Amino acid sequence: MTMTSQTNNVETMALPKRAEVDSIKTWDLSKLFNDFDGWRRALDALPTEAILNETLTLKFKGQLEKGGPTLVFAALTERNTLTRTLENLYVYAGLRNAEDVGDAQSSEAVAKISQINATLMAQWSFLNPELLSIQALPQWIEAEPLREYHYELSELLRAQKHVLSEREELILTQLSTPLAQFSTIHSKWNNVDLKFPNAKDSSGKEHLVSNGRYGQLLESTDRILRRSAFESLFKEIVKSRHLIASNFFARLMTGSTLAKIRGFNGFLESQLFNDDIPVEIYSGLISTVRKNLKSLHKSMSLRKKILNLDQVYSYDRYVSLATGHDHFSISFSDACDLILKSLTPLGSEYVEIARRGLTEQRWVDWAENEGKRSGAFSWGTYDSNPVMLLTWTGGLRDLFTLAHELGHSMHSWFANQSQPYHLAGYTIFVAEVASTLNEVLLSDYILTHMPNTVLARDCLSHWLQGFEGTVLRQTQFATFEWEASRQVDAGDALTADAFDDLYGRLVREWYGPDSGFDPLNASEWMRIPHFYSTFYVYKYATSYCTSLALFEELKNPSSTNAARERVLGLLKAGGSKSPLNILHDAGVDLRTPAPVEKAFLTYERFLDTAEKTY
Numbered sequence: 001m002t003m004t005s006q007t008n009n010v011e012t013m014a015l016p017k018r019a020e021v022d023s024i025k026t027w028d029l030s031k032l033f034n035d036f037d038g039w040r041r042a043l044d045a046l047p048t049e050a051i052l053n054e055t056l057t058l059k060f061k062g063q064l065e066k067g068g069p070t071l072v073f074a075a076l077t078e079r080n081t082l083t084r085t086l087e088n089l090y091v092y093a094g095l096r097n098a099e100d101v102g103d104a105q106s107s108e109a110v111a112k113i114s115q116i117n118a119t120l121m122a123q124w125s126f127l128n129p130e131l132l133s134i135q136a137l138p139q140w141i142e143a144e145p146l147r148e149y150h151y152e153l154s155e156l157l158r159a160q161k162h163v164l165s166e167r168e169e170l171i172l173t174q175l176s177t178p179l180a181q182f183s184t185i186h187s188k189w190n191n192v193d194l195k196f197p198n199a200k201d202s203s204g205k206e207h208l209v210s211n212g213r214y215g216q217l218l219e220s221t222d223r224i225l226r227r228s229a230f231e232s233l234f235k236e237i238v239k240s241r242h243l244i245a246s247n248f249f250a251r252l253m254t255g256s257t258l259a260k261i262r263g264f265n266g267f268l269e270s271q272l273f274n275d276d277i278p279v280e281i282y283s284g285l286i287s288t289v290r291k292n293l294k295s296l297h298k299s300m301s302l303r304k305k306i307l308n309l310d311q312v313y314s315y316d317r318y319v320s321l322a323t324g325h326d327h328f329s330i331s332f333s334d335a336c337d338l339i340l341k342s343l344t345p346l347g348s349e350y351v352e353i354a355r356r357g358l359t360e361q362r363w364v365d366w367a368e369n370e371g372k373r374s375g376a377f378s379w380g381t382y383d384s385n386p387v388m389l390l391t392w393t394g395g396l397r398d399l400f401t402l403a404h405e406l407g408h409s410m411h412s413w414f415a416n417q418s419q420p421y422h423l424a425g426y427t428i429f430v431a432e433v434a435s436t437l438n439e440v441l442l443s444d445y446i447l448t449h450m451p452n453t454v455l456a457r458d459c460l461s462h463w464l465q466g467f468e469g470t471v472l473r474q475t476q477f478a479t480f481e482w483e484a485s486r487q488v489d490a491g492d493a494l495t496a497d498a499f500d501d502l503y504g505r506l507v508r509e510w511y512g513p514d515s516g517f518d519p520l521n522a523s524e525w526m527r528i529p530h531f532y533s534t535f536y537v538y539k540y541a542t543s544y545c546t547s548l549a550l551f552e553e554l555k556n557p558s559s560t561n562a563a564r565e566r567v568l569g570l571l572k573a574g575g576s577k578s579p580l581n582i583l584h585d586a587g588v589d590l591r592t593p594a595p596v597e598k599a600f601l602t603y604e605r606f607l608d609t610a611e612k613t614y
């Protein structure tokens with residue numbers, strides 16, 4: 001056993017309590033509230049459900065058409081004022097809870113504000129249907145005062161043709177919770193029911209296998225341990241193959257049926273609708289990646305050579321190519337310096353704001369303390385500083401996580417400074433551009449300015465795995481989802497064998513002739529939770545390709561200045577336009593194959609460097 005309960009306790013005891021942590025290592029949330037006393041005063045100032053209902057009936061309900069654009073403007077503004085206040089209350093409670101998830105005060109605060117949020121916003125549910133019933137709304141939004149809400153209201157109008165009758169919408173709302181259970185069923189199976197036998201390393205020592213630890217085990221330089229972990233996990237999951245196939249098929253069939261009910265041409269089209277993404281972007285990504293799979297095959301044969309393997313199996317893909325040296329380690333403040341230097345191509349304004357955020361305004365909570373939420377995120381509100389949570393242990397992963405989350409935070413900072421409240425929030429489709437751009441700038445800086453260091457060797461392998469995990473693997477997932485859903489749209493019933501056949505075929509196609517195929521690989525679809533947020537993962541691939549296209553232009557001296565302005569334009573745009581238009585204005589047209597094609601040129605260049613380095 002690697003980890004007995006006793007060593008677990010010892011590790012927990014070694015961590016400081018949240019109250020003992022030096023404030024320099026924590027975030028400053030005072031722009032939101034100084035403490036829970038201030039938070040409670042703001043909470044007490046909210047209207048009750050009854051008072052809000054009375055106010056809305058008196059001022060707006062049933063009167064919008066007669067009141068004209070001025071009354072509609074007043075209603076939208078009043079709703080946004082409430083949303084903004086509720087967000088500040090919710091995010092503060094959530095951030096305080098992330099500091100220590102076991103803390104009773106913040107846990108209660110999160111529950112309380114969630115419940116108040118739901119009841120107050122329910123009072124506003126009359127607004128959108130009433131707006132859509134106004135015949136003149138399309139004309140009103142072209143003039144003052146509603147021009148300010150043009151994008152928001154035109155999005156509402158765009159969705160109108162898929163909105164059903166009031167009664168039908170009510171039925172679908174009532175069914176929405178039961179129809180969302182497939183994801184819960186998968187999650188309970190994957191996170192609660194599944195238990196794996198221990199894996200054994202080459203010396204016979206046993207290692208605990210869990211979904212959480214699996215990734216780490218696959219990074220081990222001990223191949224016997226990697227294979228053992230793989231077998232322990234997959235032999236266990238395939239025992240439930242008929243159950244999970246039925247659950248996943250039911251998920252696809254539900255999505256496909258709802259899409260038809262709402263008048264969409266298939267499940268995929270219905271899921272891309274919110275972001276206003278045409279199906280051709282999705283299919284185009286898949287066909288361009290397929291055309292470039294030879295680059296991934298080349299990477300696998302390089303991996304085979306460097307790691308001296310007979311064939312590269314799925315459990316050989318995550319071990320670093322930079323084996324056989326000391327581990328890289330860096331302090332938080334050195335990491336900040338390094339990241340800031342790497343961001344120079346984004347200009348002095350960007351770097352200065354980031355520097356203040358990292359070093360003076362305490363945007364980052366990097367302390368390690370008992371009960372702190374694991375993982376990393378960037379969050380905040382229109383009124384707060386953008387803040388980031390991570391736990392600093394000083395490895396390469398932390399360095400890149402900080403650069404990544406800083407990208408999200410800077411995106412929020414620029415969007416909040418440049419847009420009114422209702423247009424500042426951006427969609428996932430553009431969100432990952434700013435974060436992955438920072439990661440590639442950091443990699444490029446390290447490889448260019450610190451060649452032949454331990455850090456550079458680690459970083460190159462990390463970059464290649466990042467590209468393969470984000471662009472190639474996510475597109476393989478996206479292809480699987482699409483091909484399966486098209487069969488379901490066409491009325492086919494899919495079984496475990498059908499899912500395995502499809503997935504296995506894609507794995508072979510993606511990883512090529514130097515990769516070994518274990519029959520268990522065909523069942524990997526069973527354990528991917530993202531398949532229950534259908535047609536979501538392709539956004540990781542398109543975002544990453546976009547950020548690489550921007551990176552190449554920033555790197556080329558003849559286009560640096562123009563590219564910098566376009567990147568800043570993207571950050572400042574927030575959610576003021578459709579995601580495709582925001583990227584188009586930044587000079588990246590995903591309606592063409594060029595950005596994805598170009599991303600593979602960058603990948604090839606890094607592969608060439610790897611060939612010379614290892």
Ligand SMILES: [Zn+2]
Nearest residue numbers: 404408432435
């Ligand atoms: Zn991210």
